[in-house]
Amino acid sequence: MAGPVRGSVRALFAALLAPLLVALLVAPASGRGGRGHGDWDADLLLPPLPPREDAARVARFVTHICDWGALATVSTQEAVRGWPFADVLSLSDGPPGAGSGVPYFYLSPMQQLVGNLQENPYATLTMSLAQTNFCRKHGFDPQSPLCAHIILAGTVTKVNETERDTAQQSLFIRHPEMKDWPASHQWFFAKLNITNIWVLDYFGGPKIVTPEAYYNVT
Ligand SMILES: *[C@@H]1O[C@H](CO)[C@@H](O)[C@H](O)[C@H]1NC(C)=O
Ligand SMILES: *[C@@H]1O[C@H](CO)[C@@H](O)[C@H](O)[C@H]1NC(C)=O
Secondary structure, three states: OHHHHHHHHHHHHHHHHHHHHHHHHHHHHHHHHHOOOHHHOOHHHOOOOOOOOOHHHHHHHHHHHOOEEEEEEEOOOHHHOOOEEEEEEEOEOOOOOOOOOOOEEEEOOOOHHHHHHHHOOEEEEEEEHHHOOHHHHHOOOOOOOOOOEEEEEEEEEEOOHHHHHHHHHHHHHHOHHHHHOOHHHOOEEEEEEEEEEEEEOOOOOOEEEOHHHHHHOO
16 A cells, blocks of 8 residues: 555655746746846846946946836925935836936825925935846945946926826836736826936046936937
C-alpha cells in the first residue's frame, strides 16, 4: 500500500508544483509589465543618463523616467495651516519613449493636496533617479547630486478639453489601474504649469533651467 500511495503523492506534488514553479518564474516579469512602468525596471532597459552638463536634457530625462513624484503644496489643514505639505503623486509626461515634459496628474477632490491647491495653486514637484535602480546600481546616495534629481515649481491647473486625451493617454499607459479607480472620487486630469526648474545632477549647486530650454529638448 505504502508504495503506490507514496507514488501517487509524488505525482500529485509534481502536478501541483510544476504550474506553481512556472507561475513563480513568470509572475515577476508579467507583474512588472502590469504596473505599466516595468519597461524601465530592468537594469538593461533604463536608457543612459544624458550628459550631466546638459541640465535641460537631464531634467527631461528624470521627468520622463519617473512614474511618481513628491508634490509639496501649502497646507490648509488646521493643525499645520500654511506649512509646506508633501505627498506622493503618480504622474506621467507621456508614453514610454515619447515624453512631452509636462507632468500630468489624475486628481480627486478627496485628496488633501487638492484641497490645498484650491486655496493656493502654487506647488513644487520633486523627482529623483533614486526612484529607479540607477542610483543603487552606481552606489550614489539619494542626497548626492550624482543621483540626479530635479525640483519643478509652478501652478497645478486642470487640463482643458483639448489636452484631456493627451493627459489621459499619458497617465493610463503608465498607470493602468487608474482607469479602474472609483468614479465616485470625481477624478480629473491636471498638470504642473512649470515656471522654475532646478537640476541637481553634479557638484557645485543646483543648475537653473528655463521652461523654454526644458520644453525645447527633443
Ligand atoms: C488648452 O490648453 C492648451 C495647453 O495649455 C492650449 O495650448 C490650448 O490653447 C487650450 N485650448 C483651449 C480651447 O483653451
Ligand atoms: C502658466 O504659468 C504662466 C506663468 O506664471 C502663466 O502666465 C500662465 O497663465 C499659466 N498657465 C495656466 C494654464 O495656468
